[in-house]
Amino acid sequence: MSQPTEIHTLAGAYALDALTEIERAGFARHISECEACATEVAELSETASRLSAAAWEVPPSRMRDAVLAEVSHTRQVTGGKVERAVHGDVRRWRRWTAAAVAAGVVALGGMATVWVVQEQRVGDARQQAQQLRTDQARVNAVLAARDVRLRTADVPGGGKVTVAISPSLDDGVVLMSDLPAPPEGKAYQLWLIRESSPTSAGVMAAGQRTGTAVLDTVGSADTLGLTLEPVGGSPLPTMTPIAGVPLA
Amino acid sequence: MSARAGRGGDPGWREQPTARIAPVDSPPVGPDELLRQVARGDDQAFTALYDAIVPRVYGLARRVLRDPAQAEEVAQEALVEVWRTAARFDPAKGSATSWVLTITHRRAVDRVRAAQAGADRERRVAAASVETPYDDVVEEVTASLEQQQVRRCLKGLTDLQREAITLAYYDGYTYREVAEKLDTALPTIKTRMRDGLIRLRDCLGVSVA
Numbered sequence A: 001m002s003q004p005t006e007i008h009t010l011a012g013a014y015a016l017d018a019l020t021e022i023e024r025a026g027f028a029r030h031i032s033e034c035e036a037c038a039t040e041v042a043e044l045s046e047t048a049s050r051l052s053a054a055a056w057e058v059p060p061s062r063m064r065d066a067v068l069a070e071v072s073h074t075r076q077v078t079g080g081k082v083e084r085a086v087h088g089d090v091r092r093w094r095r096w097t098a099a100a101v102a103a104g105v106v107a108l109g110g111m112a113t114v115w116v117v118q119e120q121r122v123g124d125a126r127q128q129a130q131q132l133r134t135d136q137a138r139v140n141a142v143l144a145a146r147d148v149r150l151r152t153a154d155v156p157g158g159g160k161v162t163v164a165i166s167p168s169l170d171d172g173v174v175l176m177s178d179l180p181a182p183p184e185g186k187a188y189q190l191w192l193i194r195e196s197s198p199t200s201a202g203v204m205a206a207g208q209r210t211g212t213a214v215l216d217t218v219g220s221a222d223t224l225g226l227t228l229e230p231v232g233g234s235p236l237p238t239m240t241p242i243a244g245v246p247l248a
Numbered sequence B: 001m002s003a004r005a006g007r008g009g010d011p012g013w014r015e016q017p018t019a020r021i022a023p024v025d026s027p028p029v030g031p032d033e034l035l036r037q038v039a040r041g042d043d044q045a046f047t048a049l050y051d052a053i054v055p056r057v058y059g060l061a062r063r064v065l066r067d068p069a070q071a072e073e074v075a076q077e078a079l080v081e082v083w084r085t086a087a088r089f090d091p092a093k094g095s096a097t098s099w100v101l102t103i104t105h106r107r108a109v110d111r112v113r114a115a116q117a118g119a120d121r122e123r124r125v126a127a128a129s130v131e132t133p134y135d136d137v138v139e140e141v142t143a144s145l146e147q148q149q150v151r152r153c154l155k156g157l158t159d160l161q162r163e164a165i166t167l168a169y170y171d172g173y174t175y176r177e178v179a180e181k182l183d184t185a186l187p188t189i190k191t192r193m194r195d196g197l198i199r200l201r202d203c204l205g206v207s208v209a
């Protein structure tokens, strides 16, 4: 095998930090000259980082004070890079909010959404377990579909909203995990947004922070938004979304 | 049953008058934007970023190092490095979350290689388990989607791809050590790490702008 071919194959080991320090330095130099490897390493590093999802753990609280104290007297290196303009998502939200305000009334669709509540023990336990299994079967089917498309957004303050859509199954699921605790009297509500018009896609229970929603119809929505609304939900969002997942 | 809220909508709130939209708030701020603000010296943005990401940082350090005290040290060092070098973050190369975790992983791996001798590592790995069994349906839906995805996609790899990747990422082995442990030729391990990650990338739907 020739040397040039050989070195490209190190992209995986590099992304996993599986090279020795010397090899790592050598490959870092190679990346600066090889665009194909630079692109591949960017993608494979992003992929490797996902593996850490399995390792989520809250550290001792003293660490926060220690880090913030150290940061307060640590000088930053300067980058000298040009700042990018307004983020695309921000523009989209501004546009949506402005349009929704201007329209005044936005039509509500007949979205059928199923919330699976883990944090509350209510109703008939057996019935609930059965429903969980049915919903879970759909969730699993979507996640296992060959054409599943996954889109994720981080929620400020913690947690994530992820949408998985399978065009072939014409089914979609929303998974929300470890969201910040909603304030008293508020609940998370999901919105499917098409061309700046929001349609409710379901309300979580008061205080609920983790849940799975099955979307019967995604239709032509381009964004899934998350807001905090009074318990029981609102006909229209009462705030700018705190997170948005682009669906396109 | 309140667990089933939302099927077809609740007529109770649909009949309410509409148009209760509040004035435009400040835009949503995710890790990418926070990190850009950190690069400009914004310590409040750093605090917000810390709170958003620290369980991933500490969890990863803990996974690689096992020892809580060492994990705490490494996580702390990594987070201070994030503050110090935030200006080097390039969103064209990936997400802020991945950038922070890459810094963390590299530090954790460097530490584990420096600190631990062979015999010790053998025991450490024997005690480690890559997958947590989830036989309870409620636990299954409670697991974060990312965990579910990662588990599902790891299952889609060949045994050799999966072992090579997990030994390197979760346990900090070099590819040479992995080749030795798996009694497989070096070029094969390199290739399996790469094509395994490529398969994971496609399965997880990872793309970089």
Ligand SMILES: [Zn+2]
Pocket: A007, A008, A030, A034, A036, A037, A038
């Ligand atoms: Zn190359």
